[in-house]
Amino acid sequence: MKVGIMGGTFDPIHTGHLLAAEWAREEAGLEEVWFMPAGVPPHKPNAPKASADERLALVQAAIAGHDSFRICGIELEREGPSYTADTMEELVQRHPGVQFSYIIGADMVQFLPHWNRIERLAELITFVGLQRPGYPLELEELPEAIGRRVQLVPFIGLELSSTEIRRRLASGRSVRYMVPEPVYTLIREKGLYGS
Template sequence: MKKVGLLGGTFNPPHNGHLMMANEVLHALDLDEVRFMPNALPPHKFARHDASDVERLEMVKRAISPYPHFSVESYEVEKGGVSYSYKTLTSLCIREPNVKFYFIIGGDMIDSLHTWYCIDELVKLVQFVGVKRPGTEALTEYPILMVEAPQIDLSSTLIRERLATGGTVTFLLPETVETFIREEGLYGTRTVLGGD
């Protein structure tokens, strides 16, 4: 049976912290691949400088392109609307019955699992993987595989703020993603390309 990790998020934009987390879980659990699964952004939450679903998918593709064990799962973006993990993962399990899915979450999300929609059914459907900083504890009543991984304190919000104010994002996200952001003028960036 194929072992596939799923890392969900807005990826607005995807950054090196996402790549590092996926890589740590891939190797710790000997997975066949990790799929990055962007959530659909509801129109009412779409800010003027946010990236569209299509742009976020493109950024994820660019971020993971050098890594053969990473791929994109576009199910939630294609479906659109509000995404519930239970409904998404049920659909993926039906679509791919010969895959064991490992749903990757950050250590900060473990404490709130009891609030997730249909969590009791969800933990029977997929294997949850919690990624935590070495030396920290994460207590939960749910069956979660814990992976200790070095983590950097990095967020997409910080990157968007730096881009909007002309700050540096070097080493925070892949260069291919930064190039795309500047070419498309995302997050308030302005770029003059070329010149005569």
């Protein structure tokens, strides 16, 4: 089985995340996409605003009803920083019959050589790089061991960010249609992000 991993803090999950996951699923021939909320991301200095349980609930609300979307809470089970290499090593051990691909934006593809234990990660999985118009990228610029493990797919993208959504909520502005309706409802019910 071919599974795409969509990682992120999802603080909160938004329509752009879902579009990217669906696009990658179809364009890269993935059977499922597993959404993996980050525990403590090593590259982000500030902790997520919502708790792990709240972010998990938001992701669950967002993907409910999609037969090919699943949630994977593996990074929330561990303490300390969550490095993708450690997580994927554990997932590969837990699911030996699964071929994993990690879904990232093409802007992140160029930073792959700087990822923690990237050589090991490139042995374990492949990457699906969603390439937006206007962001040219040549895989030849990457070390060969990494570049040959990346599949670039054209992507229209949405200019949405969780940071902007949190700002809008904190100032009492609407985020309707930026997040799925069940996520919007849950944010308001729980009073998340100053809503």
